[in-house]
Amino acid sequence: MKESNYSEIYVSNILGRYITYDHIDEFINGLPSTFKIEKVGESVRGESIKSITFGNGPKRILMWSQMHGNESTTTKAVIDLLNYLKRNVAEVSDISNACTLKIIPILNPDGARDYTRVNANKIDLNRDAQDLSQPESRVLRKVFQDFEPYFCFNLHDQRTIFNVGETNKPATVSFLAPAFDKERNNSPSRELSMQLIAAMNNRLQEEIPGQVGRYDDGFNANCVGDAFQMSKTPTILFEAGHYHEDYNREKTRAFIFKALLKGVSTLLNNTISDYSIEQYLSIPENGKQFVDVIIKNDDFISNHLTNSKAVAIQYKEVLNKGKVEFRPELHVFEKEPKELYAHKTLNCNDENDLKWLKENDLLNLQP
Template identity: 70%
Template sequence: MKDLDYNKIMVPNISGRYVTYDHINDFLNSLPDTFKVDVVGESVRKEPITCVTFGNGPNKILMWSQMHGNESTTTKAVIDLFSLLSNDAGDVSHISRSCTLKIIPILNPDGARDYTRFNANEVDLNRDAQNLSQPESLVLKKVFDDFKPNYCFNLHDQRTIFNVGETNKPATVSFLAPAFDQERNNSPSRMLSMQLIAAMNEEMQKEIPGQVGRYDDGFNANCVGDAFQMRETPTVLFESGHYPDDYNRNKTRALIFKSILKAIHVISKNSINDYTVTQYLSIPENGKQFVDILVINPDYKENKITKTKIVPIHYKEVLQNGEILFEPQVHVFDKVPNEIFGHKTLNCNDENDILYLKQNGLMHLL
């Protein structure tokens, strides 16, 4: 991986936060014969759901992205993975011989089109693992049952609120080995998930030291990762988070791509036992202490007087004319943390910061 030139692999015409099948179909249809591209089902609105298969090795890895339609960073990362695998040389040949990859780039096409977490029936597919009430849930279950994977990668985005532990570093990438029972015990499959994450964390620490978090492992049998872990299939949750000044998540896209590739290499080379559960447990848990903009000293003389010493501002992502706009609004914490961090901090005692607030239409929030 150290010789990998990501800039030559990344697919530049698939970009931004808004990604639907309209954006990726031409690329998928242009893949060489080493890939098998199949329609494996339909969404609520009858939009086709595509699955891409690569390789014919014994290590079977199933991945799916955009289970939540507004979480597209990992979709772009798997598109970049396809780009790499299109180059039939070196480690790519080894991957094709040792692994079979089966990847659903967008599981929730309707949610992707509407840029929402939910499907067209307003159901969260990641809470439908037991009821299987939605066509998209049934598609994933059938692919899982037919393929019988050795590993599953559940690919998501996470909000900008997350920090690593109690530090002021953003959780740019987070991982989780989902629980399989209420007590969050370990099992052989869960421990393999942990070891695989330890390998990816080792790689990520070279790129973003201190910016890898461990997602909350509270058990919920309705979540797909937990449900697959209950079936003794090692499952890893990937969460693409915020990197400073990267709201389009281009940096995070590259990091997720490299994490997935590292995991595939570890599986293909059977080196998972080089990594330990203890290494996984050393990854700090995510906190929820970030806001997009933290305004301090907001008692600015031209604005209404506020009794608070800070104003936390969070961006709401809004789809408009095929683009995602970031609309600022005052953030309300579920539980106010002891310390709040801002991806950007503005001081109302600073004339330049006041100018920024005015130019960006933020004064009314103070």
């Protein structure tokens, strides 16, 4: 399958970090009749949770995004995927015949509206896979049971702190084949997850070499990916991360879209056996060595954190009047890494850097 020209696929009026059903409903409702749109449940506050189904083939792929309401990059990517399917009717006929895609673009609409990780009851839905205490968790489980997916794509965002392995490259995209037991053994479903990730990584290395990481695979039965893997359904965790100066993650959404398309095409064309578990395991694990800004200047540092070589700043995402603001805060490490990387490094002795620091109100931070 061809990606065509991504600039033509990109849905430009759905952008930024704050995404609710208000932002995507017009697009969803404008999809042609080849897409089945249905209400699959309600949130705590009674907002509709919707799914979009495309195709009628035997390879059923279930995708859900914004399980955490403030993780919207993958929602934008699935909107782009839907637009691709809508615009390339002849090109995607093979998908329609071989696959059935079911996409829940926003599983946690209350969290999306509040721009919080948790739902309206302050529960992390990705720790509710066993208790199923929340309506949104029960919605996903019912869709999973009724749809009987061949593969699951669990779509998330990750923080800007992650780097790839021990390198100074950000983990712009990370993947995980979730464990199904405490020993983190392999199973047929987990091995398929690993192979499909290897395929998507192979594609992304063409775009962002060295910027794909592997997420920690510690087992937690309360996490949805682990729970579905326990059900012998191959499941993949996607984590959209940071790309240089892309805090709104418009570039990262493109990489997620291309990974999704590669995943679907690999399953469609039965080429998953071309990729190995070893290729998956060769993806470096994520480190946690990044901060958003490092300020270097002896006098400035001595007035703030006297025991540090540099002042580390991390942005806090705050919803303000329908937009997400990135507010700087001094970052204190629980355990400071051996080596620290920053998405931006500034020196108070540099005139241009000092001007930027003043414009962004970074000189008056208090520890």
